[in-house]
Amino acid sequence: MTKKKKVDSLEMMLHRMIDRIRQSLELSVILSSTVAEVRAFLNTDRVKIYQFEADGSGEVVAESVDSQKLSSLLGQHFPAEDIPLEIRELYLRERQRTIVNIASRQIGMSSSVNGNSEAEIKFREVDPCHAEYLVAMGAQSSLVVPIVDRDRLWGLLVSHHSLPQIVTKNELEVVQLIADQTSIAIAQSNLLESTRAQAKQEASINRVGEFLHSMTEMQLQKALKQTVFAVQGSGGRVYITPQNTESEGQLFVSGEQPLLLAQEEENSQSFVPLEKHPSWQTWLKNTLQSRDLALPLAIADFDANPLPSDWKICFKPTRIKSIITIKLEYRQKILGYLSIFRQGIDIETIWAKRPDRDDPRNQFPRKSFEIWRELKQNKARPWTSSEIELAQTLGNHFAIAIYQYQLYQQVRALNASLELRVQERTAELQQANQKLVQEISDRLKTRASLERLSHQNELILNSAGEGIYGLNLEGITTFVNPAAAEILGYGVDELESQPIHEIVNHSTAEGIVYSWQETPIYQTLQTGEIHYITNEIFWRKDRTNFPVEYVSTPIREQEQIVGAVVIFKDITERLIIDRMKDEFVSVVSHELRTPLTSIRSAIGVLSSGRLEPKSSKSQRLLEIALNNSNHLVRLINDILDLERIKSGKVTMLKENHNAADLMTDAVEIVQSMADKAQITISVTPLSVQLWSDRDRLIQTLTNLLSNAIKFSPPHTTVHLDAQLQSDGTIRFEVKDRGRGIPPDSLETIFDRFQQVDASDSRDRGGTGLGLAICRSIVQQHGGQIWVESILGQGSTFCFTLPIGD
Amino acid sequence: MTKTILIIDDDDDIREATQICLEIIGDWKIITASSGREGLQEATNQKPDVILLDVMMPDMDGIETFTQLQANTATQNIPVIFLTAKAQPAEQRQFTQLKVSGVITKPYDPFELSDNITKILG
Numbered sequence: 001m002t003k004k005k006k007v008d009s010l011e012m013m014l015h016r017m018i019d020r021i022r023q024s025l026e027l028s029v030i031l032s033s034t035v036a037e038v039r040a041f042l043n044t045d046r047v048k049i050y051q052f053e054a055d056g057s058g059e060v061v062a063e064s065v066d067s068q069k070l071s072s073l074l075g076q077h078f079p080a081e082d083i084p085l086e087i088r089e090l091y092l093r094e095r096q097r098t099i100v101n102i103a104s105r106q107i108g109m110s111s112s113v114n115g116n117s118e119a120e121i122k123f124r125e126v127d128p129c130h131a132e133y134l135v136a137m138g139a140q141s142s143l144v145v146p147i148v149d150r151d152r153l154w155g156l157l158v159s160h161h162s163l164p165q166i167v168t169k170n171e172l173e174v175v176q177l178i179a180d181q182t183s184i185a186i187a188q189s190n191l192l193e194s195t196r197a198q199a200k201q202e203a204s205i206n207r208v209g210e211f212l213h214s215m216t217e218m219q220l221q222k223a224l225k226q227t228v229f230a231v232q233g234s235g236g237r238v239y240i241t242p243q244n245t246e247s248e249g250q251l252f253v254s255g256e257q258p259l260l261l262a263q264e265e266e267n268s269q270s271f272v273p274l275e276k277h278p279s280w281q282t283w284l285k286n287t288l289q290s291r292d293l294a295l296p297l298a299i300a301d302f303d304a305n306p307l308p309s310d311w312k313i314c315f316k317p318t319r320i321k322s323i324i325t326i327k328l329e330y331r332q333k334i335l336g337y338l339s340i341f342r343q344g345i346d347i348e349t350i351w352a353k354r355p356d357r358d359d360p361r362n363q364f365p366r367k368s369f370e371i372w373r374e375l376k377q378n379k380a381r382p383w384t385s386s387e388i389e390l391a392q393t394l395g396n397h398f399a400i401a402i403y404q405y406q407l408y409q410q411v412r413a414l415n416a417s418l419e420l421r422v423q424e425r426t427a428e429l430q431q432a433n434q435k436l437v438q439e440i441s442d443r444l445k446t447r448a449s450l451e452r453l454s455h456q457n458e459l460i461l462n463s464a465g466e467g468i469y470g471l472n473l474e475g476i477t478t479f480v481n482p483a484a485a486e487i488l489g490y491g492v493d494e495l496e497s498q499p500i501h502e503i504v505n506h507s508t509a510e511g512i513v514y515s516w517q518e519t520p521i522y523q524t525l526q527t528g529e530i531h532y533i534t535n536e537i538f539w540r541k542d543r544t545n546f547p548v549e550y551v552s553t554p555i556r557e558q559e560q561i562v563g564a565v566v567i568f569k570d571i572t573e574r575l576i577i578d579r580m581k582d583e584f585v586s587v588v589s590h591e592l593r594t595p596l597t598s599i600r601s602a603i604g605v606l607s608s609g610r611l612e613p614k615s616s617k618s619q620r621l622l623e624i625a626l627n628n629s630n631h632l633v634r635l636i637n638d639i640l641d642l643e644r645i646k647s648g649k650v651t652m653l654k655e656n657h658n659a660a661d662l663m664t665d666a667v668e669i670v671q672s673m674a675d676k677a678q679i680t681i682s683v684t685p686l687s688v689q690l691w692s693d694r695d696r697l698i699q700t701l702t703n704l705l706s707n708a709i710k711f712s713p714p715h716t717t718v719h720l721d722a723q724l725q726s727d728g729t730i731r732f733e734v735k736d737r738g739r740g741i742p743p744d745s746l747e748t749i750f751d752r753f754q755q756v757d758a759s760d761s762r763d764r765g766g767t768g769l770g771l772a773i774c775r776s777i778v779q780q781h782g783g784q785i786w787v788e789s790i791l792g793q794g795s796t797f798c799f800t801l802p803i804g805d
Numbered sequence: 806m807t808k809t810i811l812i813i814d815d816d817d818d819i820r821e822a823t824q825i826c827l828e829i830i831g832d833w834k835i836i837t838a839s840s841g842r843e844g845l846q847e848a849t850n851q852k853p854d855v856i857l858l859d860v861m862m863p864d865m866d867g868i869e870t871f872t873q874l875q876a877n878t879a880t881q882n883i884p885v886i887f888l889t890a891k892a893q894p895a896e897q898r899q900f901t902q903l904k905v906s907g908v909i910t911k912p913y914d915p916f917e918l919s920d921n922i923t924k925i926l927g
Binding site: 593596604 | 816819
């Protein structure tokens with residue numbers, strides 16, 4: 001190959017390689033093409049790229065080999081001591097390139113530090129050990145160029161050839177250029193990897209976030225599973241601390257879990273999650289003391305870091321080897337803990353020699369590169385910083401989500417409570433509404449009824465012939481009906497809201513001033529008594545007056561007197577008629593009695609036998625005439641009596657009398673009658689003062705006694721008794737052993753001419769008016785009269801009288 | 806000595822019937838007058854032992870006659886029994902207040918009248 005061709009080939013190769021590096025971002029592709037191109041360029045048997053681990057050991061990660069000449073070393077690990085630290089430092093610091101030629105026993109070294117790629121190659125004798133090492137790998141010549149990624153010795157580009165080969169300075173520089181391009185590619189690839197990892201992390205965070213920040217329903221379980229996956233754990237859990245003393249902590253788990261821990265309580269033993277066990281807080285405290293508070297609590301390897309003694313039991317049956325715990329804290333509030341577990345893994349390493357047989361202290365070069373497989377089982381896989389960072393980020397999301405979820409739950413609870421209250425309040429309002437509607441309906445009905453009633457009342461008041469007016473407690477009119485206004489000669493408007501006493505009732509007929517306080521109407525307002533008045537006068541508008549009859553009745557509202565209603569009528573005409581009637585009665589009385597007096601006297605003497613003897617028939621006729629004359633006298637007396645009492649014309653002249661005296665006086669009057677009838681009268685006098693009209697009361701008692709005597713069989717007793725009753729009345733009783741009264745006659749017997757037997761008036765000499773007179777007298781005294789009777793056994797006539805006025 | 810009874814009544818039949826009855830029943834001298842004025846005169850002149858005086862009479866009624874009798878010293882001590890057709894007890898009490906010796910309601914039983922006169926005369 002001519003020099004020009006070789007340069008062209010070199011340029012082309014460089015272009016091709018740079019293109020490939022540009023075209024591909026995948027490190028493995030770049031490395032594969034690098035080794036292939038370099039081997040083609042150098043025309044050597046094996047070109048490999050050796051990558052250092054953090055501990056100084058390394059692995060062949062790319063190789064191009066002529067397998068007929070040399071063995072493949074791809075995938076083989078080399079211990080750190082194969083390339084000692086000082087050599088590695090030399091590669092890094094000086095960017096030292098080495099060219100070894102076993103045949104010439106020479107090693108050429110050239111530093112490319114500070115971009116000095118044109119530096120001279122300095123040759124010296126190769127270290128025999130080095131030479132033996134290369135020979136053991138089958139190489140007669142080698143070229144090593146360091147690959148530096150920023151400030152780190154990333155690896156070595158190594159060319160081996162089974163025959164001695166000279167590497168020119170130019171070739172070295174080309175290889176150096178390729179190594180530099182590889183460094184750039186590695187940096188780009190690392191950047192890509194880093195970007196990819198970041199994107200992956202962000203995707204994980206987003207997925208977890210989606211699960212966590214779904215407001216309505218936090219899918220914590222799914223978020224946890226995603227988190228475990230993202231952080232490459234084998235299991236994980238979220239423990240949410242109780243929000244108050246009444247609630248329980250919540251535990252969500254995914255994947256492999258430690259067992260529950262036993263906890264000693266009073267007289268019992270219970271099993272609780274790690275987070276609830278006392279040792280948890282102790283561990284947190286101890287671990288936190290030795291760490292930055294912001295960092296998660298990560299234990300890389302349980303074998304390396306001693307666990308609290310209690311925990312060994314719960315982790316022992318598992319394959320869990322490491323744990324990372326994030327304190328879920330938001331706004332200074334610890335909400336819980338996110339823990340992710342990681343199982344141990346089995347690591348198989350293919351060594352280019354057996355480490356334990358190659359004691360690092362042995363400085364002799366190795367004789368063999370026989371492959372030796374090392375298998376490490378259940379070894380902890382440490383948390384990378386990005387994993388820890390991711391866990392922390394996700395933990396923050398968990399904390400925020402749990403905080404929000406708890407807030408949301410509280411709001412929901414409040415909403416539910418609020419809704420319940422709203423429902424209750426709505427129900428109450430509906431009830432109240434219904435009640436209101438009912439009430440309004442009732443009121444409307446009531447109002448309609450009232451209006452109807454009011455209309456009826458108005459009609460009644462307007463139609464009433466009597467004058468009607470209402471008064472309030474001050475004596476001011478509250479209503480006046482048209483009849484009242486007409487009788488008084490005023491318009492209704494003139495009388496309304498007026499002190500009516502001053503207008504219509506201010507003085508007596510004689511002109512004497514009659515004060516408001518003296519009136520019965522005022523008394524009605526004060527005491528609530530009903531007054532029937534017949535002897536007053538009212539004045540008309542034209543200053544004339546008229547006799548008036550009125551009744552004043554209290555108006556009460558809820559037991560309280562609020563006014564009075566006065567119903568009155570002009571009784572002028574009635575008084576005239578009454579007067580005429582009185583005169584008529586008086587005249588009739590006189591005119592009937594006058595002829596009777598002569599008849600009665602004449603027959604009385606004739607029938608007495610004082611004159612010359614008469615025949616028995618004429619004597620009998622005279623007796624009949626005398627009897628009927630007497631009956632006629634009684635009848636006239638009774639008719640007049642009853643008429644006067646009933647019409648109220650007879651005023652009861654009431655005084656205080658001893659009831660006992662009245663009783664004995666009455667008995668004395670009828671005693672001779674009783675003797676004749678052979679009736680015994682038994683009287684039990686009651687000594688009580690009684691406000692009564694003596695004559696009328698004796699008339700009542702004698703009427704009842706004479707009736708009892710008339711209707712009693714001979715040799716029986718008529719009883720007259722009296723008792724003072726609890727209601728302030730005296731009850732008089734006249735009891736006989738007569739024939740009794742049929743039940744249907746018990747009421748009518750007190751009416752005029754209503755004797756049980758029509759023949760009684762003739763046979764017994766009664767007028768048929770006696771009981772009617774008795775009833776009128778008793779009623780005029782404010783009492784009651786009635787009869788109790790058993791047919792065939794006798795009757796008891798009773799009446800009551802109030803003892804005081 | 807026969808007692809004298811003066812009957813003052815405007816009704817002729819009553820006057821006569823009463824006179825006959827009392828003459829039959831008792832041993833009395835009966836004189837009569839048909840009016841209050843005549844009665845006053847008779848009373849003054851005859852000085853009867855008892856006067857039976859009708860209440861309702863025209864011109865001068867029984868009350869007025871009684872008042873005049875009381876006003877006259879010659880007649881003021883003569884017992885007077887009113888004869889009345891007014892049967893009401895209240896009306897009768899009115900006569901009692903006049904300090905009359907008795908009130909007999911018309912029509913009366915002549916024997917009852919005689920008993921009353923006998924009581925007054927002692």
